[in-house]
Amino acid sequence: MRAVVMDQLGGPEVLSVADVASPVRVNAEFLVKVVAAGVNPIDAKTRAGRGVSAAIDHFPAVLGNDFSGIVVEAPYEAHPYQPGTEVYGMTTVPRVGGTYAEYVAVSSLSLTRKPTTLSHVEAAAVPLAALTAWGMVVEVAKAHEGQRMLIHAASGGVGHFAVQFARYFGAHVIATGSTAKVAWLRELGANRTIDYTATRFEDEVGDLDVVIDLVGNVHDETGRRSLRTLRPGGLIVNAPTGSWPGFATEVAEAGLRGTTYKVAPDGATLAVISRLLQSGDVRVYVDRVFDLADAAAAHTAIEQGHTRGKIVLKVSDG
Numbered sequence: 001m002r003a004v005v006m007d008q009l010g011g012p013e014v015l016s017v018a019d020v021a022s023p024v025r026v027n028a029e030f031l032v033k034v035v036a037a038g039v040n041p042i043d044a045k046t047r048a049g050r051g052v053s054a055a056i057d058h059f060p061a062v063l064g065n066d067f068s069g070i071v072v073e074a075p076y077e078a079h080p081y082q083p084g085t086e087v088y089g090m091t092t093v094p095r096v097g098g099t100y101a102e103y104v105a106v107s108s109l110s111l112t113r114k115p116t117t118l119s120h121v122e123a124a125a126v127p128l129a130a131l132t133a134w135g136m137v138v139e140v141a142k143a144h145e146g147q148r149m150l151i152h153a154a155s156g157g158v159g160h161f162a163v164q165f166a167r168y169f170g171a172h173v174i175a176t177g178s179t180a181k182v183a184w185l186r187e188l189g190a191n192r193t194i195d196y197t198a199t200r201f202e203d204e205v206g207d208l209d210v211v212i213d214l215v216g217n218v219h220d221e222t223g224r225r226s227l228r229t230l231r232p233g234g235l236i237v238n239a240p241t242g243s244w245p246g247f248a249t250e251v252a253e254a255g256l257r258g259t260t261y262k263v264a265p266d267g268a269t270l271a272v273i274s275r276l277l278q279s280g281d282v283r284v285y286v287d288r289v290f291d292l293a294d295a296a297a298a299h300t301a302i303e304q305g306h307t308r309g310k311i312v313l314k315v316s317d318g
Helices: 041-047 118-124 128-138 157-168 179-188 222-229 246-253 267-279 290-305
Strands: 004-008 015-019 030-037 066-074 086-090 103-107 111-113 148-151 172-177 190-195 208-213 228-240 257-260 287-292 310-314
Touching: 004 118, 004 246, 004 290, 004 310, 015 287, 015 290, 030 118, 030 128, 030 290, 066 103, 066 118, 066 128, 066 290, 086 118, 086 128, 086 267, 103 287, 111 267, 118 287, 128 157, 128 267, 148 157, 157 179, 157 190, 179 190, 222 228, 222 246, 246 257, 287 290, 290 310
Parallel strands: 148 172, 148 208, 172 190, 208 228, 228 257, 287 310
Antiparallel strands: 004 015, 030 066, 030 103, 030 310, 066 086, 086 111
8 A cells, every 4th residue: 555654763854655565454443445644743743753753663654643534344244334434533653553544454442433524634634633622621621611711822733623622611712823813713712812923921811720731831931831820729731742841840839730631542532523523513624735645745834833723634535
């Protein structure tokens, strides 16, 4: 099968298209023909030698967590998702083969039916970002009416879902974004927006219940500055891998609650999110679509950090 591989860690130029062996489905796994694959910051970090690169045990390696595609082989004859069923979900790279490939073998617990209202390209933009946002906003922060929540990098892949989930469950949402994106964030449901290029957010808000930190200290000490916006005992949830090495210590010293968050493939939760997408209560936004052969350009784009919503690779025809 065709796949985007990397023979070593490095810049986007280490990515190239090659013919590799198709994955073999075992036990309760599906074999899925990948139509589209999401591109996430963790992919670029891993390629560059950060992220989850320490777990890569061989080269060439295939990246990619998100997929939307068509079942080729089901685990057993009576399974409700038989060959031809349109599904979407995520894998756990590099424990298993990535989705920048024509086929992927994936656990039956890690996928669900694709919403009929979404194309494969749109669906591939959902799993990792939406599951991350759901975990941070709904499961950890327990978004509810009356809660005041600040969401950083709100226009990105995870952020644009976080804004929508928080508003859906009744929270008062304050979203940070660049000048060009604040109007769009209001359309997504943010009650208030802060243009971080023009305003220091910590001078504008305070006494907050929750901060959803999708930046950390990699840019202008966003994470550390966020501690000043929380009420005593407030909660900060940080997601980007390696973005704030001293996170736990600094949060404790400030008298606040804090946790990092790591997403896991979860077809059952994704099915709940699917209903929100199907009903139109939540929307997914795809910024740019690249052909599989242009994966290096997709990585360059995501590393520039100005994506609105998600970047997706078109892998095959659906």
